[in-house]
Ligand SMILES: CC(=O)N[C@H]1[C@@H](OP(=O)(O)OP(=O)(O)OC[C@H]2O[C@@H](n3ccc(=O)[nH]c3=O)[C@H](O)[C@@H]2O)O[C@H](CO)[C@@H](O)[C@@H]1O[C@H](C)C(=O)N[C@@H](C)C(=O)N[C@H](CCC(=O)O)C(=O)O
């Protein structure tokens with residue numbers, strides 16, 4: 353184990369990273385990098401096949417900056433054949449250099465929290481990982497969750513990606529372990545799985561929430577998207593690991609079969625079925641009461657969380673914690689202590705007339721439908737939904753998100769959500785394609801103000817899409833923007849209070 357994950361004075365031979373170079377070369381390595389711009393004297397440069405360019409194109413630059421070893425694939429070795437031949441750098445050719453990098457990063461940084469679990473699925477990963485961390489903390493463990501909202505809990509650290517690339521991931525895990533973190537729950541995004549970013553993590557258990565449309569811009573087909581997610585059980589979770597599967601999802605049985613084929617123990621979750629079987633759910637203003645069975649033993653608990661789907665996420669989280677070795681009854685005892693995940697069905701503000709505003713991270717068609725339906729039992733009057741879709745992301749989901757709004761809400765307002773490099777009007781038009789009756793208000797702050805202004809007694813406004821996010825990405829600028837803040841400002845302005 354490295355005493356300091358950032359200490360590059362600690363040189364180690366390439367062979368200690370599980371890598372074998374051509375001709376038996378075994379140089380001392382000072383650090384790892386996937387980007388030539390991060391290479392310095394003694395670095396192992398991983399020249400990875402990219403979506404835009406092959407990293408091998410940057411091998412000459414990496415060699416010039418002092419790289420002593422290159423990890424790439426056969427295509428990369430061909431691209432940089434000449435500069436490699438002229439250099440003394442060790443060359444490691446791997447069939448899958450991304451996976452080789454993941455294993456090497458795990459060995460380089462060494463320490464990981466002792467008990468780690470991962471969760472995949474189109475929606476619910478952040479929620480499940482956060483609940484797992486909350487349960488572990490309530491049981492007295494030093495625990496973190498790692499994903500879209502960064503690393504949170506007993507140790508915190510910001511992250512740019514839901515599943516960071518292996519060097520960033522293992523550096524963070526080593527630092528967390530160093531700080532005393534013993535338990536970690538991480539999100540396994542489909543991009544992360546497809547690129548083997550978490551293949552070096554030692555998992556005790558892995559969970560599957562659900563499978564619906566997202567990220568077809570990257571995976572292209574539903575089957576490729578499912579195969580990426582199935583990689584968590586097919587490849588990353590070891591045979592003695594436990595798979596925790598939501599059997600209510602239409603693809604749950606298929607995912608269970610993937611796990612069973614590896615000989616993994618399965619804990620199944622479902623409504624009226626499975627090892628943890630949800631048998632009753634009663635909603636009120638501040639949350640819900642749940643009844644469920646753990647095998648044949650019934651439990652009844654209070655959940656201070658809004659949204660029926662959060663019960664599924666919580667029970668999946670329980671399955672993961674139990675799979676990690678905790679006593680089931682002790683796990684279920686902690687559930688009344690669970691708190692709202694930031695930006696997921698978060699209560700943001702209340703108007704003087706009693707109408708409420710909620711903020712939720714629904715950014716897929718299924719999530720929009722699920723979130724609106726989840727609020728319905730809490731709404732006496734009209735349910736108004738604000739919807740937008742991100743630029744430079746799966747364009748085919750846009751009309752489906754609009755339609756999910758139109759089918760389930762009483763009023764829909766279509767607005768902007770991170771247009772990135774695209775023309776926001778084009779994105780809004782696509783969303784409106786599925787919600788022809790929607791009101792279109794491009795400026796998100798104005799959309800929120802208009803939505804709050806519509807609220808009569810008993811009405812609820814649901815602001816979808818940005819959840820915990822703190823910025824609106826327009827072009828390459830990130831403009832400060834927070835839905836919760838905007839909602840409470842709108843309420844203050846309209847109810848005549850000082851801001
Ligand atoms: C689409 C995607 O996932 N891309 C990832 C991929 O980059 P790429 O294949 O596009 O890279 P490229 O630009 O073609 O370059 C190829 C290689 O050359 C290297 N390079 C490039 C330029 C240079 O000067 N020198 C150099 O060495 C790059 O570091 C790269 O390794 O490999 C890179 C290195 O491993 C990743 O950093 C990068 O993630 C980018 C930044 C990204 O935005 N990914 C997003 C879409 C993502 O992963 N999102 C998911 C969220 C999913 C969810 O919502 O559930 C996530 O887990 O965060």
Ligand SMILES: Nc1ncnc2c1ncn2[C@@H]1O[C@H](COP(=O)(O)OP(=O)(O)OP(=O)(O)O)[C@@H](O)[C@H]1O
Nearest residue numbers: 474475476477478479500661712713714719722723
């Ligand atoms: N079990 C679920 N079933 C359906 N929809 C859900 C479920 N859990 C959460 N959602 C919806 O998905 C949204 C995002 O939830 P969460 O952030 O937990 O998902 P995620 O999988 O981490 O998303 P991302 O892909 O951005 O990382 C929520 O705000 C809610 O609208």
Ligand SMILES: N[C@H](CCC[C@H](N)C(=O)O)C(=O)O
Nearest residue numbers: 715741742745769770817818
């Ligand atoms: N992890 C998701 C987040 C989407 C959030 C939404 N606000 C958007 O920008 O589309 C993605 O990158 O697809």
Ligand SMILES: [Mg+2]
Nearest residue numbers: 477478499500
């Ligand atoms: Mg997430």
